[in-house]
Amino acid sequence: MFTTYKVSKVIYDRVSINAVSINNILCNSEEIQNGLETQNYHVEAAVDRMMANYVNQVDHSDEAGVAIYDKHGRQRVMYNPGNLPNFAESARDLMEKYAQLNTISWQENYAIPNKAFGFVKNIHNETIGYVVTGYSDDIINKSTIDSVLFLLLTNFLGLTIGILGAIFLAGRIKRVLFGYEPEEIARLLQERNIILNSVREGIININDQGIITVVNSEAKLLLKQADISDTDDLCGKSALDVLKHVPLRDIIKEGRSFADASIKFGNTVFVMTAVPLLGLDGGEKILGAVITFRKKSVVEEMANQLTGFKNYATALRAQTHEFMNKMHVIMGLIDMKAYDELKNYTKEIAYNRQSEVSYIVTRLKDITLSGFILGKISRSRELDIDFSLSDESELHGELDVPSVHDIVLIVGNLIENAFDALKNFDGERIVNLSIFLLF
Numbered sequence: 001m002f003t004t005y006k007v008s009k010v011i012y013d014r015v016s017i018n019a020v021s022i023n024n025i026l027c028n029s030e031e032i033q034n035g036l037e038t039q040n041y042h043v044e045a046a047v048d049r050m051m052a053n054y055v056n057q058v059d060h061s062d063e064a065g066v067a068i069y070d071k072h073g074r075q076r077v078m079y080n081p082g083n084l085p086n087f088a089e090s091a092r093d094l095m096e097k098y099a100q101l102n103t104i105s106w107q108e109n110y111a112i113p114n115k116a117f118g119f120v121k122n123i124h125n126e127t128i129g130y131v132v133t134g135y136s137d138d139i140i141n142k143s144t145i146d147s148v149l150f151l152l153l154t155n156f157l158g159l160t161i162g163i164l165g166a167i168f169l170a171g172r173i174k175r176v177l178f179g180y181e182p183e184e185i186a187r188l189l190q191e192r193n194i195i196l197n198s199v200r201e202g203i204i205n206i207n208d209q210g211i212i213t214v215v216n217s218e219a220k221l222l223l224k225q226a227d228i229s230d231t232d233d234l235c236g237k238s239a240l241d242v243l244k245h246v247p248l249r250d251i252i253k254e255g256r257s258f259a260d261a262s263i264k265f266g267n268t269v270f271v272m273t274a275v276p277l278l279g280l281d282g283g284e285k286i287l288g289a290v291i292t293f294r295k296k297s298v299v300e301e302m303a304n305q306l307t308g309f310k311n312y313a314t315a316l317r318a319q320t321h322e323f324m325n326k327m328h329v330i331m332g333l334i335d336m337k338a339y340d341e342l343k344n345y346t347k348e349i350a351y352n353r354q355s356e357v358s359y360i361v362t363r364l365k366d367i368t369l370s371g372f373i374l375g376k377i378s379r380s381r382e383l384d385i386d387f388s389l390s391d392e393s394e395l396h397g398e399l400d401v402p403s404v405h406d407i408v409l410i411v412g413n414l415i416e417n418a419f420d421a422l423k424n425f426d427g428e429r430i431v432n433l434s435i436f437l438l439f
Helices: 002-027 030-039 045-059 087-101 106-111 137-176 182-198 217-225 248-254 298-335 339-363 367-382 401-422
Strands: 065-070 075-079 115-121 127-134 202-207 212-215 258-265 268-278 286-295 386-389 430-433
Touching: 002 045, 002 065, 002 106, 002 115, 002 127, 002 137, 030 045, 030 065, 030 075, 030 115, 030 127, 045 065, 045 075, 065 087, 075 087, 087 115, 087 127, 106 115, 182 217, 202 217, 217 268, 217 286, 248 268, 248 286, 298 339, 339 367, 339 386, 367 386, 367 401, 401 430
Parallel strands: 386 430
Antiparallel strands: 065 075, 065 127, 115 127, 202 212, 202 286, 258 268, 268 286
8 A cells, every 4th residue: 555655646747747847838939929929919820739749749749638729718739649639628727717917836736646737938927828747547547557567477476586596595504504493503602612611722713804703711810811902802803913923814814824833922921732724625714823832831831951962962072082081092092001192192182172172162161051062062973963063153141941942952952954955965964053142
């Protein structure tokens, strides 16, 4: 009912506007004005035919009717191609009703049902004729019915398509959710939250836009211990702002992953693993990333120390081996009672050793690191490798225990890698080490 009322009102407005527009065109036409000027004083049939032809050119419709009268109220043109019922009578009634007013407002003209009335004036603004245009009620009713039926048909089609689309969409959503019902999804979500919060590792999930979506309680606690503020409101924040030292762009954009990397959050170092999340179909689309991390524990510190001790042991073993070789030479010289050669040999050993120790210690003030380098020099002799500390190396002070262990671990790995690379090399085998302390 509402649609019918609205459509009929719109059609009525359009019909009224069309009637007024055609009326205005005819009233302001020079052809009609000149024709009425002539007919008011001397009636000619040819002039009436000329005005009728002009009306036909302007109207171009089988629905609208047009009646033109001269200033004496005589009908000059009756254009009614659609055979509008009683149009001639209603047009004359309008002419007789408004002719004496000499003017009509737009609102009054618009209020005339299905018709419009206009005055034809000459250059002196004198009324020389009248024009009536109109449509029949049948046209409005037919247009209203056609429009309403069309709207009902389109609504029915839209409703049908909507129902089919809803069924299709519901099935697709069901497949995406692996056939779970809402209650099952809620239960799984609750179980997931319980599992995440029971893990003794910090877990952070980010989406493909780098926004944090999941944070478990352990992650909040660890980040809080690292003096990161607002750990209770991390969800929705940009991970780039919170995890500033994590290469998130490489993980999300390029699909890279890394494991057991040392990353610093705030003022605390964590061991972190980050892997990208791929789509359900196993394709290359990256949905985000999962980051797990934990604070370096006492066990990890001990493991690092043990690794450093392993390097110490290797260096000591090399020194011990070299020492035993020299002791065998000394024992042989003693057995042969070659005391002069023994004296010269021991002096040479003492001099060489003192020179090495003095060279290393003057450049590296840390005793632990100096002893470690001396052990590597002994090992290099076993491997027939020329190993030396560069003259530019310098370390002007003792290091704290964690730092010296880390340096020993790093330097030991570098030296051993270099030794391994030269073991089977037939040419000149030289390894040079430089150590600088940068601030």
